[in-house]
Amino acid sequence: MAELASLQAVIRACLDGVAATQTLSPRQWQVCHHILDCRTAALGGFALSCDQCEAEALCYHACRDRHCPRCQHRASLDWCERQRAALLPVTYHHVVFTLPSTLNGWIEVHPKELYHLLFETVWATLSAFGSDPKRLDGQLGMTAVLHTWGQTLTRHVHLHCLVPGGAVSASGEWHPAKSTYLFPVRALSRHVRGGFVSRLRQAVEAGRLPRLSDSREIERVLNTLMGLEWVVYSKPCLVHTETVVDYLGRYSHRTALSDSRLVSFDGQAVELSYKDYRDGDRRKVMTLSGTELLRRFLLHVLPKGFMRVRHFGFLANRCRARRLPEIRTAIAAPTATVSPAQEGSEELTRTFDGYPCPTCRTGRLRVRAALAPKRRDGG
Structure with missing residues (x-):
C-alpha cells in the first residue's frame, strides 16, 4: 500500500538511506527528527471529547520547526x-x-x-x-x-x-x-x-x-x-x-517544500509537482527517489x-x-491602522471555545486530559 504523500513519510522511509550515503550535520538530524515527531504521540498533546455526542479524538502538539511543511x-x-x-x-x-x-x-x-x-x-x-x-x-x-x-x-x-x-x-x-x-x-x-x-x-x-x-x-x-x-x-x-x-x-x-507539492509516494519513488518557468510557467510533475528528494530538501x-x-x-x-x-x-x-482581519484573529484567540466535532457537527471537542510525550519507536 502506498504511503501518504508527505515529507514526514519520506523522512520516515528514506532517512537511513540518505545517512548511509552522506554525512548529515547535527542540525539536519535535528530538523528531520522534529518533522518526524510533528503531530505525533512523541510530542504529547490532548485527549478531546465532544460535549454533545461524547465522541473522542486525540490532538498532538506541532513541532513548530520552520522547516516543517505542516507548521508555522x-x-x-x-x-x-x-x-x-x-x-x-x-x-x-x-x-x-x-x-x-x-x-x-x-x-x-x-x-x-x-x-x-x-x-x-x-x-x-x-x-x-x-x-x-x-x-x-x-x-x-x-x-x-x-x-x-x-x-x-x-x-x-x-x-x-x-x-x-x-x-x-x-x-x-x-x-x-x-x-x-x-x-x-x-x-x-x-x-x-x-x-x-x-x-x-x-x-x-x-x-x-x-x-x-x-x-x-x-x-x-x-x-x-x-x-x-x-x-x-x-x-x-x-x-x-x-x-x-x-x-x-x-x-x-x-x-x-510543502506537502501539497508531493503528488504520490509509494515508499521508494516520489512524484513532485513543480512550475517550469522556462516553459510558460506550466505545472509539471517529476519523479524522484525518496532519498534524492530528501537529499535535496536537506540542502x-x-x-x-x-x-x-x-x-x-x-x-x-x-x-x-x-x-x-x-x-x-x-x-x-x-x-x-490594524486590519480587521488581524483584529478578528486576536479576538478569536481570546474567545477560543474548543474544536467543532466532526462526528455530530453540533458539539465542541474540549480537552479531557493532557497526554505526556511518548518515546518515538526506534528512538
Missing part, C-alpha cells in the same frame, strides 16, 4: 498582516538578487557566512544607489527574504527584496522614484558582484571561511565570479503590492538561529515605528 501557518499569516499594516501608498519594487551557482560548493561548507554576506552586500548596494544625490538622495527601506531553492529543490540562492519606491532625505522630505523605475538592473548587477567578491576576499583573508584552504582554488573561483553576469531582477508592483507580501509570507516562517536546512527575514533602512525594526508616521506625514498619507 499562523505565524506566516501574522507576519503578512504586520507587513500590510506598514505598506506606504507608493509604488513598491520587487527586486531579486541571485548568487551564481559557482558558489554552491562554498555555500555547502559555510552557509551562514555567505548568506550573511548576501544580505550585507545587497543592502549596501541598494543603500548606495538610494543615497546617490543624482538618484533619490535619501535613505531607502527594504524587506528581504532569503530563498535557497528552485522549484525542483536544487540549490538556487537568491534574495527577494520588497523596496518602497522612494527615499526619505535627512530633512525628512520624501523623494519618490519613477513609478515604473527604481534603479538600472545592469548597474545593480555590477555593484553587487564587486561588493560581494570583495567581501568574500576579506572574509577569506580574515580566516572567517576556514574550510576553504586551497589558495589557488579560492583565487580561481573569485576570478570566475568577477567574469560572470550576476542575475538581478526588478519589477514595479503597480497594483496589488499585497500579493508580493503574500508571496514572501509563504516562506517567511517555512522553507523549500535548504538553515543554520540554527539564522534570520532569513530582515528589514533595513527606515523599515528596520529599531526605527520603523518612528519613521513610518514621519514618512506618511511627508507624503500626506493617512496613518495605517
Whole structure:
C-alpha cells in the first residue's frame, strides 16, 4: 500500500538511506527528527471529547520547526498582516538578487557566512544607489527574504527584496522614484558582484571561511565570479503590492517544500509537482527517489538561529515605528491602522471555545486530559 504523500513519510522511509550515503550535520538530524515527531504521540498533546455526542479524538502538539511543511501557518499569516499594516501608498519594487551557482560548493561548507554576506552586500548596494544625490538622495527601506531553492529543490540562492519606491532625505522630505523605475538592473548587477567578491576576499583573508584552504582554488573561483553576469531582477508592483507580501509570507516562517507539492509516494519513488518557468510557467510533475528528494530538501536546512527575514533602512525594526508616521506625514498619507482581519484573529484567540466535532457537527471537542510525550519507536 502506498504511503501518504508527505515529507514526514519520506523522512520516515528514506532517512537511513540518505545517512548511509552522506554525512548529515547535527542540525539536519535535528530538523528531520522534529518533522518526524510533528503531530505525533512523541510530542504529547490532548485527549478531546465532544460535549454533545461524547465522541473522542486525540490532538498532538506541532513541532513548530520552520522547516516543517505542516507548521508555522499562523505565524506566516501574522507576519503578512504586520507587513500590510506598514505598506506606504507608493509604488513598491520587487527586486531579486541571485548568487551564481559557482558558489554552491562554498555555500555547502559555510552557509551562514555567505548568506550573511548576501544580505550585507545587497543592502549596501541598494543603500548606495538610494543615497546617490543624482538618484533619490535619501535613505531607502527594504524587506528581504532569503530563498535557497528552485522549484525542483536544487540549490538556487537568491534574495527577494520588497523596496518602497522612494527615499526619505535627512530633512525628512520624501523623494519618490519613477513609478515604473527604481534603479538600472545592469548597474545593480555590477555593484553587487564587486561588493560581494570583495567581501568574500576579506572574509577569506580574515580566516572567517576556514574550510576553504586551497589558495589557488579560492583565487580561481573569485576570478570566475568577477567574469560572470550576476542575475538581478526588478519589477514595479503597480497594483496589488499585497500579493508580493503574500508571496514572501509563504516562506517567511517555512522553507523549500510543502506537502501539497508531493503528488504520490509509494515508499521508494516520489512524484513532485513543480512550475517550469522556462516553459510558460506550466505545472509539471517529476519523479524522484525518496532519498534524492530528501537529499535535496536537506540542502535548504538553515543554520540554527539564522534570520532569513530582515528589514533595513527606515523599515528596520529599531526605527520603523518612528519613521513610518514621519514618512506618511511627508507624503500626506493617512496613518495605517490594524486590519480587521488581524483584529478578528486576536479576538478569536481570546474567545477560543474548543474544536467543532466532526462526528455530530453540533458539539465542541474540549480537552479531557493532557497526554505526556511518548518515546518515538526506534528512538
